[in-house]
Amino acid sequence: MTRLTDPGETTAVLKRHGLSLKKRFGQNFLIDARVLDRIVAAADVQKTDTVLEIGPGIGTLTQALAEAAGHVTAVEIDRDLIPVLQETLAAYPNVEIVNQDILKYDIAALAARAEGSLKVVANLPYYITTPIIMSLLEGDIPAKSITVMIQKEVAERMAAGPGGKEYGALSLAVRYYAEPELIANVPPNCFIPRPAVSSVVIRLTLRQTPPVQTKDPAFLFAVIRAAFGQRRKTLTNSLANAGSLGLSKAQVQQALKDMELDENIRGEALDLAQFAELADRLQESSWKERT
Numbered sequence: 001m002t003r004l005t006d007p008g009e010t011t012a013v014l015k016r017h018g019l020s021l022k023k024r025f026g027q028n029f030l031i032d033a034r035v036l037d038r039i040v041a042a043a044d045v046q047k048t049d050t051v052l053e054i055g056p057g058i059g060t061l062t063q064a065l066a067e068a069a070g071h072v073t074a075v076e077i078d079r080d081l082i083p084v085l086q087e088t089l090a091a092y093p094n095v096e097i098v099n100q101d102i103l104k105y106d107i108a109a110l111a112a113r114a115e116g117s118l119k120v121v122a123n124l125p126y127y128i129t130t131p132i133i134m135s136l137l138e139g140d141i142p143a144k145s146i147t148v149m150i151q152k153e154v155a156e157r158m159a160a161g162p163g164g165k166e167y168g169a170l171s172l173a174v175r176y177y178a179e180p181e182l183i184a185n186v187p188p189n190c191f192i193p194r195p196a197v198s199s200v201v202i203r204l205t206l207r208q209t210p211p212v213q214t215k216d217p218a219f220l221f222a223v224i225r226a227a228f229g230q231r232r233k234t235l236t237n238s239l240a241n242a243g244s245l246g247l248s249k250a251q252v253q254q255a256l257k258d259m260e261l262d263e264n265i266r267g268e269a270l271d272l273a274q275f276a277e278l279a280d281r282l283q284e285s286s287w288k289e290r291t
C-alpha cells in the first residue's frame with residue numbers, strides 16, 4: 001500500500017474526493033515518512049494503548065498509529081474529510097472515526113474506557129494549539145502522554161525554564177501538569193501546503209501528582225497569569241496592580257522579603273516552586289488581613 005506521506009498520493013486522494021485544503025482548519029498535511037515514524041516512536045505506542053488522535057486529516061498519521069496501537073479514536077472537525085478517512089482507514093478495524101470539534105469531544109469518557117492506557121498523539125491544527133493542550137492538561141484527563149507536532153515558538157515557550165524570554169505562564173502551567181521534552185525540529189517542507197513557521201514534535205509526559213504542593217492551585221495560576229501580564233513591570237507592581245488578586249504592594253513586598261527575594265525581582269526569575277510558595281504566602285496574608 002502506498003503511504004499517504006507520498007506527496008503525489010496525498011494530492012491524488014484529495015483530487016479524487018474533489019477537496020482542497022482548508023486554511024481555516026489549519027490543514028497542513030504531513031508528507032514526510034521519517035517525521036511520521038519519529039512521532040509514533042516518541043509516543044511509544046503499544047498494542048495495549050488507546051490513542052486519541054486530534055485532527056487525522058486524510059489519515060496519514062492514523063494509519064501508522066493503528067498499526068502500533070490497540071485502538072485509535074480519531075477526532076476530525078472537517079466533515080468533508082470523513083469519507084476520505086473511511087476510505088484510507090478501511091483496512092484498520094481498530095480505528096474509530098469521530099466527526100467533531102475536539103474542544104467539544106468527551107475525552108474523559110474515552111479515557112475512562114481506555115482504563116489508564118490513553119495516549120494523545122497529533123499533528124495539531126496550529127490555530128488552536130494552546131487551547132487544545134491546556135484543555136487536556138487542566139481537564140485532569142488520566143492520559144499517559146501527549147505527543148504533538150506544534151509551532152516551534154509555542155513548543156519553546158512550553159519547555160522553557162526560568163530566565164529567558166520564552167519563559168512565562170504557559171511554561172509554568174505545562175510544568176505543573178507534565179514533564180515537557182522537545183523531540184525533533186520539523187521544517188515547513190515536510191507539509192503540504194508549507195506552513196509559514198517551523199514546527200517541533202514535543203512530548204508531554206503527564207504527572208500523577210503536581211511537582212509542587214500548593215493550598216489553592218487556582219490562586220497559584222491567577223498569581224502566575226498576573227506576574228506575566230505586564231512583562232516589563234516588577235513582580236511587586238504586576239501583582240499589586242492586578243485588581244482581581246486584591247493584593248497591596250506592601251503585602252507583596254513582605255512576602256518577597258520573607259522568601260529572601262529582591263522586591264524589584266521580575267516574574268521570569270521565579271521557578272514553579274517559588275511561585276507556589278509565594279502564592280501560599282500571599283493568600284495567607286490576605287486571610288490574616290480579612291480576619
Ligand code: SAM
Nearest residue numbers: 025028029030055056057076077101102123125
Ligand atoms: N493528521 C494530519 C496530518 O498529519 O497530515 C492532519 C494534520 S492538520 C495540521 C490538522 C487537522 O486538524 C486537520 O485535518 C483539521 O481539519 C483538523 N482540525 C482543525 N481543527 C480541529 C478541531 N477543533 N477539532 C478536530 N480537528 C480539527
